Amino acid sequence: MDALKQNDVHIASSNGEVKRLVVGGEVAIGLVDTDDAEEARASGAHIVTVYPDQDGMGTLLMPTSLVLMRGAPHADAGRRLIDCLLGPDVEQRLAEHGAHIPLRPGVPVPEGVRPAADIRAMHVDYSALAARMREMEPWLRQWVGL
Numbered sequence: 001m002d003a004l005k006q007n008d009v010h011i012a013s014s015n016g017e018v019k020r021l022v023v024g025g026e027v028a029i030g031l032v033d034t035d036d037a038e039e040a041r042a043s044g045a046h047i048v049t050v051y052p053d054q055d056g057m058g059t060l061l062m063p064t065s066l067v068l069m070r071g072a073p074h075a076d077a078g079r080r081l082i083d084c085l086l087g088p089d090v091e092q093r094l095a096e097h098g099a100h101i102p103l104r105p106g107v108p109v110p111e112g113v114r115p116a117a118d119i120r121a122m123h124v125d126y127s128a129l130a131a132r133m134r135e136m137e138p139w140l141r142q143w144v145g146l
Helices: 002-006 015-023 034-042 075-085 088-098 126-144
Strands: none
Touching: 015 034
């Protein structure tokens, strides 16, 4: 992190800002979600999506999640919605219209989108990460100048 700062890394406020900075040529690379990269490409930007560390620790993949709240007033309808959203047809539409990475093998993907099975994914222990983030938060705030 300190080496990044010494290299005058730009800390952006959002994925949208990162996209604007890269497309505008103000920075050479930026870290964003696949949907932001696809929006830039669809608008005519000449960019390349890279999935880093395919020979090392892998790329951070963060699947979208669904939650049914305990005691939800319309739990049956919620379960039906979740079942629908978890179907392969919705997964394909998310890949086609939002460049989301399909987790299910065999879901067709458009050009520029890779299925999860073709990406070396980083192993993340989210419980340990949450605990570590609480410890690091004061240092991170200082690091970014907040």
